[in-house]
Amino acid sequence: MTYLYYPGCSLRSTGRAYEESLLTVFRALEIPLKELDDWNCCGATSYVSIDETDAFALAARNLALAEAQSSDGSVQLIAPCSACYLVLSKTERYLEDYPDVNAKINAALDRAGLRYHGKVDVRHPLDVLVNDFGLEKIAKRIKHPLTGLEVACYYGCQTVRPFATYDHPQYPETMDKIVKVLGAEPIDWPLKTRCCGGSLTGTIQEAGLRLNRALLKEAKGRDADLVATCCPLCQHNLECYQPRINRMYDEDIDIPVAYFTQLMGIALGCDERELGMHRLMKKPSLKHIMHPKGASANAW
Amino acid sequence: MSLPTPPAVQSDDGASIESMKQVVRRIKFESELDLEFGERVAAKAYGQKLLSCIQCGTCSATCPLSHYMDYTPRKIIAMTREGFREEVLNSLTIWLCSSCYACQVQCPRQIHITDVMYALKREAISLGFYPRRLPIPVLAREFFKRVLKDGRNTESWLLISLYLRTNPFRMLKEAMLGLRLFVRGRLTVGRERVRRRDQLRAILTPGRPKNGGLVK
Numbered sequence: 001m002t003y004l005y006y007p008g009c010s011l012r013s014t015g016r017a018y019e020e021s022l023l024t025v026f027r028a029l030e031i032p033l034k035e036l037d038d039w040n041c042c043g044a045t046s047y048v049s050i051d052e053t054d055a056f057a058l059a060a061r062n063l064a065l066a067e068a069q070s071s072d073g074s075v076q077l078i079a080p081c082s083a084c085y086l087v088l089s090k091t092e093r094y095l096e097d098y099p100d101v102n103a104k105i106n107a108a109l110d111r112a113g114l115r116y117h118g119k120v121d122v123r124h125p126l127d128v129l130v131n132d133f134g135l136e137k138i139a140k141r142i143k144h145p146l147t148g149l150e151v152a153c154y155y156g157c158q159t160v161r162p163f164a165t166y167d168h169p170q171y172p173e174t175m176d177k178i179v180k181v182l183g184a185e186p187i188d189w190p191l192k193t194r195c196c197g198g199s200l201t202g203t204i205q206e207a208g209l210r211l212n213r214a215l216l217k218e219a220k221g222r223d224a225d226l227v228a229t230c231c232p233l234c235q236h237n238l239e240c241y242q243p244r245i246n247r248m249y250d251e252d253i254d255i256p257v258a259y260f261t262q263l264m265g266i267a268l269g270c271d272e273r274e275l276g277m278h279r280l281m282k283k284p285s286l287k288h289i290m291h292p293k294g295a296s297a298n299a300w
Numbered sequence: 301m302s303l304p305t306p307p308a309v310q311s312d313d314g315a316s317i318e319s320m321k322q323v324v325r326r327i328k329f330e331s332e333l334d335l336e337f338g339e340r341v342a343a344k345a346y347g348q349k350l351l352s353c354i355q356c357g358t359c360s361a362t363c364p365l366s367h368y369m370d371y372t373p374r375k376i377i378a379m380t381r382e383g384f385r386e387e388v389l390n391s392l393t394i395w396l397c398s399s400c401y402a403c404q405v406q407c408p409r410q411i412h413i414t415d416v417m418y419a420l421k422r423e424a425i426s427l428g429f430y431p432r433r434l435p436i437p438v439l440a441r442e443f444f445k446r447v448l449k450d451g452r453n454t455e456s457w458l459l460i461s462l463y464l465r466t467n468p469f470r471m472l473k474e475a476m477l478g479l480r481l482f483v484r485g486r487l488t489v490g491r492e493r494v495r496r497r498d499q500l501r502a503i504l505t506p507g508r509p510k511n512g513g514l515v516k
Contacts, residue, residue, distance in 0.1 A: 009453040013488040014481065040451040040494045045399040046443035049421040052344075057503045058447070086399075098346070111506075112499035157400035162414075169405045195364045195400035202459060203435035207368045207396060240477055279484040 002032045003128065004066050004077045008084035008232075009041050015081065015232025017276025021261035022080055022125060024274045028265070029141065031133060036066055036077065042087040045198065056101060057108035059091040064114040075120045078128060082231035083198075086158035089122040093163050124159055125261070126174040126230055127166040135181045143269035145183025149286065151263070152224035153179055153186050154215065156234040157195045169193070175230060175260050182267040191218050196237045212237050213245045216253045226256040226284045228263055235259060239281050256284040333383035341380050344419040349411045353377045359403035359413055369393040373403055373413060380416070389429035394420045395436040435466040448504070451494030456487045 047055035161169035176186035200208030239257035360372035
């Protein structure tokens, strides 16, 4: 089975390292991935504040394209960005649950010569890696276990609720399980799904920064070596505003924030550049990773 | 942008009363309310569940942003139901909601609270009910326009147009961060576009003008 891949706009700019590391890891695990041809923006939380029908219709174009581009009975569409994942799954769900929405949206798609039959399954990479591929198979391919690395797994909000069914909406564990398989230690922290504020850091910055400060302080207080994320906006917020948070609230926070796929890539022995590690503001210190005999020391 | 402070309250003779600082006393007569407002919003936010809210306050307790809001989510629901249209649409609450859905998964009545907030945002934008230069509705509008035009959104251009329209000085403040992102290849200059932009235009509600029907 081939997965269709929906990158979304962020993975082409601020979140490039997420795309690079995701594709590298899927290649290393030999999971076939094909980019959805001519995808359009999902609309995030913005279109729907203007016009709901148009918002659903534009998101549904991606679902219709996915259906047309796949020969499988049920189409598996991977959306790594939280906002894309949420919007696409919400569209899929509402088209199924509300016949009036379905009629309106299919009428809109029809004007563009498209049709959606309800065959797409929107999936998050965490879900695919754990529930389709399997942790045992990941474990077998680990070359550099991340022993001793304490990781705060941060899921953010929209990957786990309200439409995801693969994990718990408040206290998910999928990423923790992956991190554990990599040989690292997921720390217990209660804020793993507390919102980072999303685009508030660009609009009402004070409110946004306070949310990030709470998350970072908690991770630091629990001695995490790094925060692992699965969303480009969370990564951006938690990483890029640390200096500003330190200045504004007199804090001393300096903690690397990486994508979970980057950690996977390191453990799988992938090339650092192919994982986009050079794009991080602060590279995680991985000195305590035990190198197996014969492995090149300069890799890490 | 600074967050609002509760209005100071004065007694009848004009002297401020320390102990009443947080209390805003105002009488609104039923004839001034929009009694269908609640039902209208409920219809736009998937079902009549909004009207069955038991006012338990779980949403306000769960919301990570409720302490920055002028009215907590629970109050917004109560006020919407009772028809306090202007107060609700003028509130900062609806713009602070970051769509994290924490309240929605906890709500014992399964009210689609995030959809309620979206319905209120749409109502406020279409009626022009938001503070001038508040960046959030501007962001929504710029985002929408950009996507209608290109089918994809290029973050760097989106932010530049947002700051130009709300607070140009903000651009200077963000310049350093922009540079740090740029040297790491995280800010793209080229615009991403979809090939079949004709499909996008066809999908949109007929009669919607090119700019998405947005006046400002």
